[in-house]
Amino acid sequence: MNGEKKLIKKFFHEYFKKNKKLIKYPDEIERREFGFTFYQKPGMYRHISFNSLKELTEFLEWNTPINSHYSSAFFKNPAEREMEKKGWIGAEIVFDIDADHLSIPKDAFSFTWKCNKCGESGFGRKEKCSSCGSYSTSLVFWPNTKNLREAKKEAEKVLFNFLMEDFGLNEKDLLVNFSGQRGYHIHLKKKSFYKLKQKERREILDYLKGVGWKYDLWFRKRGEVVYGPGVFDPGWKGIIARSYSELLSRKEKLTELEISKRKIEEMREKSSLIKNNLQEKPAIWSNESFKLTKKEIGKIVESLLRKNRCSIDETVALDLKKLIRIPNTLHGKTGFQVKTVQIEDLDMFNPLKEAVLETDESVKIKTGIIPEIDLKGEKIGPYKFEEVEVPLSTAVLFILKGEAKLSEPRN
Amino acid sequence: MTSKLEVTSELLLKYPFTKEAKAILRNENKTLKEVLLNYPEIIGKVREKIFSVLHGGRAYFREEEKNYLDFLSYPLVLAVIYKVNDENLLLKFAVAESKRLFLKLMNEREEIVLKMANETFNLPVLRDQETNWGEKFIAKKYYVPMEKYLAYSKKFRDTSWKLINRNLMKGFVELNKRELIRLISEAYKVKIIEGERNVEVPKELETLVSELKEKIAREKFLKGAKHFIKRDKSLPPCIQELLEKAKKGFDLSHVERLVIATFLLNRGYDIEETVKVFSELPDFSEEKTRYQVEHLSGLKGSKTKYSPPSCETLKAYGICRKDESCKNVKHPLQYK
Numbered sequence: 001m002n003g004e005k006k007l008i009k010k011f012f013h014e015y016f017k018k019n020k021k022l023i024k025y026p027d028e029i030e031r032r033e034f035g036f037t038f039y040q041k042p043g044m045y046r047h048i049s050f051n052s053l054k055e056l057t058e059f060l061e062w063n064t065p066i067n068s069h070y071s072s073a074f075f076k077n078p079a080e081r082e083m084e085k086k087g088w089i090g091a092e093i094v095f096d097i098d099a100d101h102l103s104i105p106k107d108a109f110s111f112t113w114k115c116n117k118c119g120e121s122g123f124g125r126k127e128k129c130s131s132c133g134s135y136s137t138s139l140v141f142w143p144n145t146k147n148l149r150e151a152k153k154e155a156e157k158v159l160f161n162f163l164m165e166d167f168g169l170n171e172k173d174l175l176v177n178f179s180g181q182r183g184y185h186i187h188l189k190k191k192s193f194y195k196l197k198q199k200e201r202r203e204i205l206d207y208l209k210g211v212g213w214k215y216d217l218w219f220r221k222r223g224e225v226v227y228g229p230g231v232f233d234p235g236w237k238g239i240i241a242r243s244y245s246e247l248l249s250r251k252e253k254l255t256e257l258e259i260s261k262r263k264i265e266e267m268r269e270k271s272s273l274i275k276n277n278l279q280e281k282p283a284i285w286s287n288e289s290f291k292l293t294k295k296e297i298g299k300i301v302e303s304l305l306r307k308n309r310c311s312i313d314e315t316v317a318l319d320l321k322k323l324i325r326i327p328n329t330l331h332g333k334t335g336f337q338v339k340t341v342q343i344e345d346l347d348m349f350n351p352l353k354e355a356v357l358e359t360d361e362s363v364k365i366k367t368g369i370i371p372e373i374d375l376k377g378e379k380i381g382p383y384k385f386e387e388v389e390v391p392l393s394t395a396v397l398f399i400l401k402g403e404a405k406l407s408e409p410r411n
Numbered sequence: 412m413t414s415k416l417e418v419t420s421e422l423l424l425k426y427p428f429t430k431e432a433k434a435i436l437r438n439e440n441k442t443l444k445e446v447l448l449n450y451p452e453i454i455g456k457v458r459e460k461i462f463s464v465l466h467g468g469r470a471y472f473r474e475e476e477k478n479y480l481d482f483l484s485y486p487l488v489l490a491v492i493y494k495v496n497d498e499n500l501l502l503k504f505a506v507a508e509s510k511r512l513f514l515k516l517m518n519e520r521e522e523i524v525l526k527m528a529n530e531t532f533n534l535p536v537l538r539d540q541e542t543n544w545g546e547k548f549i550a551k552k553y554y555v556p557m558e559k560y561l562a563y564s565k566k567f568r569d570t571s572w573k574l575i576n577r578n579l580m581k582g583f584v585e586l587n588k589r590e591l592i593r594l595i596s597e598a599y600k601v602k603i604i605e606g607e608r609n610v611e612v613p614k615e616l617e618t619l620v621s622e623l624k625e626k627i628a629r630e631k632f633l634k635g636a637k638h639f640i641k642r643d644k645s646l647p648p649c650i651q652e653l654l655e656k657a658k659k660g661f662d663l664s665h666v667e668r669l670v671i672a673t674f675l676l677n678r679g680y681d682i683e684e685t686v687k688v689f690s691e692l693p694d695f696s697e698e699k700t701r702y703q704v705e706h707l708s709g710l711k712g713s714k715t716k717y718s719p720p721s722c723e724t725l726k727a728y729g730i731c732r733k734d735e736s737c738k739n740v741k742h743p744l745q746y747k
């Protein structure tokens with residue numbers, strides 16, 4: 001066993017040994033399938049089952065998997081390999097919010113690249129090797145405060161605007177986890193949802209993504225007046241009306257609506273009138289004093305839907321037998337905690353502080369290419385083939401990313 | 412949610428699938444067997460109902476169920492249909508029943524509707540008498556849990572059922588009366604389709620079960636035959652006409668049958684497909700036809716595979732229908 005492998009194993013082992021109490025999930029453990037990956041071993045070991053949390057935590061302690069997953073589904077026979085024999089009973093719904101899927105500026109990401117052909121590497125995103133010209137390069141994704149903040153905002157939107165407000169779920173129906181690298185998992189744990197199959201889940205997803213609205217079902221014309229969603233309406237209609245009203249209050253933002261400049265100008269002038277109309281029951285979208293065509297209304301709604309919809313990874317939410325990271329285990333590409341966050345603490349939660357393990361130890365390493373990272377409130381790096389001494393958890397991150405080696409062999 | 416209700420027996424006769432109706436059946440008549448013993452004429456009733464479902468469900472649909480015999484026949488009809496175990500028949504029955512329930516409930520008292528939703532279909536319904544949406548919008552509103560709504564509305568294609576077009580608040584979806592009843596009827600359909608199928612069928616009804624099974628198998632077989640002829644476009648006009656006749660159930664001569672079979676077999680159709688072509692003939696016997704086709708294919712008897720006659724022979728028999736497409740063709744198998 002090389003030094004790095006020893007170090008990683010020890011790090012994971014110590015964590016699992018000391019933190020057994022943190023592993024409280026999944027519930028109904030004997031109905032779940034588990035899958036694990038191990039350091040420098042290819043492939044996932046799955047179709048594993050446990051009878052108790054104790055069995056699971058002991059397994060974690062002694063086998064030190066670097067990625068630990070459980071099935072969102074409940075099975076009659078979780079250890080069976082074939083789906084038919086497993087016997088699907090139901091499944092939690094898990095929403096995966098990943099910075100990668102959000103439309104955020106590229107500079108909110110930290111990447112380094114490596115050429116698969118000549119081994120050249122560098123900072124940033126590069127598809128073509130600057131040394132040998134090969135297009136076979138691989139990207140290393142690094143934790144970044146900015147995109148994690150965006151992912152958190154998205155998670156909060158999903159939680160507060162949709163799951164808690166529209167779906168009426170409360171804290172005990174929901175479990176929120178930092179995913180360990182670039183986003184959040186929101187588990188929907190309400191039993192009455194477990195039996196929902198793909199089609200129903202697709203409909204939930206469509207709702208969160210703002211898919212399928214129809215003009216005729218939202219708007220009604222009576223003479224010269226067009227009635228539509230108002231700020232007091234529930235569901236998407238209310239979200240759209242409130243969002244519209246908000247833009248009218250911050251007039252410079254009205255350009256977000258993809259309609260003609262002339263119309264936006266008129267909106268600015270008549271903003272208080274339009275806002276008042278949105279508070280009517282039923283709300284008025286167009287009348288003699290402010291006219292909108294059907295086409296203009298359509299464009300406004302579309303723009304507002306785009307602005308307010310959720311970005312959620314579809315495959316995770318739709319897969320009825322998906323394997324999800326076990327809350328409070330560690331992530332194999334960062335060594336960070338897949339930390340459960342209380343909903344009331346989410347606002348203040350900073351994963352690069354709170355999901356990075358506390359260690360007294362420091363380690364001397366030789367680095368590869370590492371961008372600047374904000375870890376535990378301190379700026380670390382950038383490094384380019386340097387020999388440095390860093391906290392153990394930082395060294396673990398660098399080694400797991402394949403960008404560091406120990407300077408000297410350790411025991 | 413709903414107040415305790417004095418449920419008249421007339422009401423139960425209308426809804427033989429409800430918990431209370433089932434309880435009455437259990438109390439009064441104990442088992443299906445006893446029902447049959449006391450009312451032997453019910454067998455005819457069951458048979459009639461299922462056949463009307465099988466033929467489009469119209470008759471069954473229109474029928475008014477007020478009498479006791481109809482009420483008693485319900486579990487027997489269901490038992491037979493489950494036993495026949497044909498998805499298509501089950502679906503037809505479920506759809507017909509669901510439509511019927513929709514019409515009944517549209518004229519039903521609200522409290523009955525809500526009670527049934529809750530107790531029989533596990534669909535709790537909240538109601539709201541306020542009409543604070545302006546008089547033109549919504550008269551009366553009902554609310555059902557979104558997860559139930561999703562499960563029961565998933566087969567509905569109309570975009571008005573998409574959640575985004577609904578008022579959804581705190582996990583409840585708003586519905587008007589018509590929509591609520593549509594959802595309940597769908598729940599009934601699902602209940603029939605997903606019901607416990609392991610029901611004992613009394614001996615007296617077993618003949619009906621096998622009769623239905625045979626009938627359905629035969630209809631499927633015929634459907635397959637009709638399907639198959641359409642797909643081949645490279646048929647010479649003579650063969651085309653013969654197949655047309657076969658499809659329409661003409662009584663073909665021996666030679667005509669021989670021509671069709673040998674032609675198809677030589678064109679690579681298998682025994683099964685070839686047999687099906689004759690399934691509409693008035694004297695069709697699957698067994699006999701199969702034997703003859705197998706013989707012609709060389710599987711049986713002489714072990715030689717027969718070819719169809721030449722164009723000249725066909726002309727002599729009056730089977731040829733030569734047209735431009737037959738240019739230079741001396742033998743039907745040359746036709747491309």
Ligand code: SF4
Nearest residue numbers: 649722731732733737
């Ligand atoms: S002419 Fe010959 S080939 Fe053409 S249709 Fe008649 S039999 Fe067939």
Ligand SMILES: [Zn+2]
Nearest residue numbers: 115118129132
């Ligand atoms: Zn290179």
